[in-house]
Amino acid sequence: MTVPQRRKPGRPASDAPVPQVEQILQRGLEAFAELGYEAASVRQLNAHLGMGHTFIHDRYGSKEAFWKAVVDDSFGRVAQEVAAVLEEEGKDDLYRLITTVRAFHRAAARRPHLTRLIDYEAARDSWRLAYLYGLMGPLNEAVRPMFARLVREGQLRDIPWYLFHFAVTTEYLALRLRRCFGLTLRFSRRGSSCWKLVSRVR
Numbered sequence: 001m002t003v004p005q006r007r008k009p010g011r012p013a014s015d016a017p018v019p020q021v022e023q024i025l026q027r028g029l030e031a032f033a034e035l036g037y038e039a040a041s042v043r044q045l046n047a048h049l050g051m052g053h054t055f056i057h058d059r060y061g062s063k064e065a066f067w068k069a070v071v072d073d074s075f076g077r078v079a080q081e082v083a084a085v086l087e088e089e090g091k092d093d094l095y096r097l098i099t100t101v102r103a104f105h106r107a108a109a110r111r112p113h114l115t116r117l118i119d120y121e122a123a124r125d126s127w128r129l130a131y132l133y134g135l136m137g138p139l140n141e142a143v144r145p146m147f148a149r150l151v152r153e154g155q156l157r158d159i160p161w162y163l164f165h166f167a168v169t170t171e172y173l174a175l176r177l178r179r180c181f182g183l184t185l186r187f188s189r190r191g192s193s194c195w196k197l198v199s200r201v202r
Contacts, residue, residue: 018051019049019050019051022073024049024059025069025070025073025074026113027048027049027050028045028048028049028066028067028069028070029070029071029073029074029111029113029114029117030048030113031044031045031048031049032045032067032070032117032120033113033114033116033117033120034113034116036120037063037067037120037121037126037128040063042056042057042063045063045066067128068131071114071117071131071132071135072135074111074113074114074117075114075132075135075136076135077107077111078104078107078108078111078114079135079138079139081103081106081107082100082103082104082107082139083139083142084103085099085100085103086100086142086143093146093149093150093153093155094150094155094156096146097143097146097147097150100143101168104139104168118132136169140165144161147161147164148161
């Protein structure tokens with residue numbers, strides 16, 4: 001009689017079903033948001049996913065590659081929601097700009113773990129912050145011409161683009177992202193949000 005081998009405690013069975021990709025990436029987002037990139041070991045991440053200790057290495061190659069896959073997926077979903085608003089036809093630029101900003105904030109609010117991850121990365125200078133800024137590039141390029149037209153038409157105050165960007169992404173992130181613009185800008189907390197700089201519509 002053959003005695004079945006007992007698997008090690010806490011390790012999923014070899015025939016355990018692999019979660020859907022969406023589940024894997026969502027669990028990864030939650031883990032990075034809760035633990036932070038540096039503190040999250042590959043073993044901890046695999047445990048959070050409910051998978052064996054070699055899963056991330058086998059599927060993604062490294063913790064860095066897994067982090068990129070996680071934020072690509074989550075921010076990509078935000079970008080899709082915003083792009084859907086940008087593509088609406090028959091609306092003037094001011095209406096589209098306002099609804100685009102609202103769509104961005106609503107999409108981000110529905111993903112608290114993404115917001116928490118960005119908050120974590122905004123507190124430190126790293127390749128990850130630059131990567132997050134890069135993910136915003138397509139949205140920036142889509143909105144910037146519209147913003148420029150509204151300024152030329154006198155419908156928005158004539159302020160630098162980066163201030164509008166900071167107003168939308170909120171000040172805590174702006175203080176870090178200013179380096180991506182090559183700036184040494186400092187904001188005063190007195191008087192609060194820089195959104196006041198752009199919200200006066202003529």
